[in-house]
Amino acid sequence: MVNAFSALKAYLDSQVLGQPELTEGILLALLANGHLLVEGPPGLAKTRAVNALAHGVEAEFHRVQFTPDLLPADLTGTDIYRPETGQFEFQSGPLFHHIILADEINRAPAKVQSALLEAMAEKQITVGRTTYKLPELFLVMATQNPLEQEGTYPLPEAQLDRFLLHLKVDYPDAATEREILKLTRNEALHKAQSQPAAISQADIFSARQAILTLHLADSLEDYIVQLIMATRNGGAYSSKLPAWINYGASPRATIALERCARAKAWLADRDFVTPDDIQAVFHNVLRHRLILTYTAEAEGVTTDDVLTEILNCVPVP
Missing domain, CATH: 3.40.50.300 (P-loop containing nucleotide triphosphate hydrolases)
Structure with missing residues (x-):
């Protein structure tokens, strides 16, 4: 599949x-x-x-x-x-x-x-x-x-x-x-490129179920949670984060990060999730979920800069 x-x-x-x-x-x-x-x-x-x-x-x-x-x-x-x-x-x-x-x-x-x-x-x-x-x-x-x-x-x-x-x-x-x-x-010039056979909806739903069965180590599950916690209680991870983040990410972000990391691993034809999978989707999952402070905006700090700082300061298992 x-x-x-x-x-x-x-x-x-x-x-x-x-x-x-x-x-x-x-x-x-x-x-x-x-x-x-x-x-x-x-x-x-x-x-x-x-x-x-x-x-x-x-x-x-x-x-x-x-x-x-x-x-x-x-x-x-x-x-x-x-x-x-x-x-x-x-x-x-x-x-x-x-x-x-x-x-x-x-x-x-x-x-x-x-x-x-x-x-x-x-x-x-x-x-x-x-x-x-x-x-x-x-x-x-x-x-x-x-x-x-x-x-x-x-x-x-x-x-x-x-x-x-x-x-x-x-x-x-x-x-x-x-x-x-x-x-x-x-x-x-009507030189059409070859198109793969259309994937059925049943196959899509089966793939979604298969993704949920991928192995996610407890340490990586905790890593996902700590990444989200860093958006809410940044002072525990970096002295820069409290001055940059006004509001952090919701539990929906935790779920999204886990689901996308699983999907990333599945597309790579692996039955387990790695830290690289989590880090690869981190910016795209969190980019729209943070509200920055006026201090961050005045300093020219972007949401991507904040997310990069979080990845750098949260220990990788």
């Missing part, structure tokens, strides 16, 4: 050049049953990546462009009155697909974001007095543009915490840029 996901990873890398962290993050979110927030300038194939994922698995994909005039019903659906029957009939919205791309999520107002929050947290939506279950396979990939903040609605901390991972993508190097030119030219 791991081979199928390895083939999917290779396919994603062939479609999204120069962004291995993005393609791996998408697979980690899929395997760990979480949602993904991707931040980066326009034109870096964020939409292309999640679209390629939808082609690699048996799933329905829908893209929603978030705008200031978007309404919650545009996501959830609404009750439509049928004159011929004299009754209301529910017309489902985009959230009833398996894979959702929420493009520029921070451009939508709070009401729309709260509707998405219920879907992400509970895998259900409520319209009027009725609650509707969403598909068992449900993955939201939301994007943000860090370059343009005018007219945006920053995501509340409660919603940020619902995302399993927060990835940052940047421009490719010159060599990769040339490969992108070749790829787009070949696509324009």
